[in-house]
Amino acid sequence: MEWRYGLLIVLLLVALAGGGVALEFLCIRNTRRRFLAGREMLSDADFCAQVCRDIPTDQFLWLAIRQAMADSIHVPPESLHSEDTLDTLGEMHSFLVGFDFLAVVFCLEKRLQIRISQHEIFPVHSMSREDIERHQMQTATLLGFGRFMVKGLRPMMERKVAEVAPPTIG
Numbered sequence: 001m002e003w004r005y006g007l008l009i010v011l012l013l014v015a016l017a018g019g020g021v022a023l024e025f026l027c028i029r030n031t032r033r034r035f036l037a038g039r040e041m042l043s044d045a046d047f048c049a050q051v052c053r054d055i056p057t058d059q060f061l062w063l064a065i066r067q068a069m070a071d072s073i074h075v076p077p078e079s080l081h082s083e084d085t086l087d088t089l090g091e092m093h094s095f096l097v098g099f100d101f102l103a104v105v106f107c108l109e110k111r112l113q114i115r116i117s118q119h120e121i122f123p124v125h126s127m128s129r130e131d132i133e134r135h136q137m138q139t140a141t142l143l144g145f146g147r148f149m150v151k152g153l154r155p156m157m158e159r160k161v162a163e164v165a166p167p168t169i170g
Contacts, residue, residue, distance in 0.1 A: 032075060032092045041078040050082045051143060061112075061150045061157065068107035069142065072100060082143040089142070108149075114156050 047066060048059045063077075070077035073092040080089075093100050109116050 028092055032073070035088070035092060036075060036079055039079050041076070042081055043078065047080075047082065051146060058150050058154070061153050062146055064108060064111050065104075065146050065149050065153075066142075068104045068111055071107045072103035080142060082141065082146070084142045085140055086142070086145055087140070108153070112153070112157065112160075114160050116153070116156065 044063055044066075048056075048062060051062050052058045066080050067077045069089065070080055073089055075092065090100070093103065105116050
């Protein structure tokens with residue numbers, strides 16, 4: 001009986017000293033496990049066939065976005081499908097915060113070796129409230145979010161290539 005009191009005291013101390021964080025970690029781990037259980041893995045080629053039919057040259061950006069998203073929620077990139085919602089993916093990052101846009105941006109900066117300007121990728125200052133709400137509805141899936149990110153990243157990558165390219169002699 002005495003060990004039960006000790007266990008109760010330890011549990012109370014853990015709860016008072018950040019046990020909420022530990023509990024959230026366990027819940028996220030279980031959510032991640034349920035997400036991956038029985039999930040069909042989607043190869044990069046199949047993923048690109050779904051998302052970049054219009055502009056095949058964007059495959060590199062799409063795969064970088066998929067990898068950054070997977071890195072930020074700690075799942076294999078092959079487990080992410082274009083129809084996955086940001087709410088579902090956000091639950092594997094944090095129940096309290098949800099989808100962490102900045103974590104994905106930081107992963108993309110590292111992977112693409114560019115500096116991503118907040119105003120270039122998400123020009124909120126020039127959008128009306130209705131535009132922002134419509135944008136949130138359109139980017140509710142990985143496909144919508146990816147289209148939005150590719151649109152913002154494409155000019156940044158073109159600038160990077162132009163800076164690295166040797167001048168032409170003519």
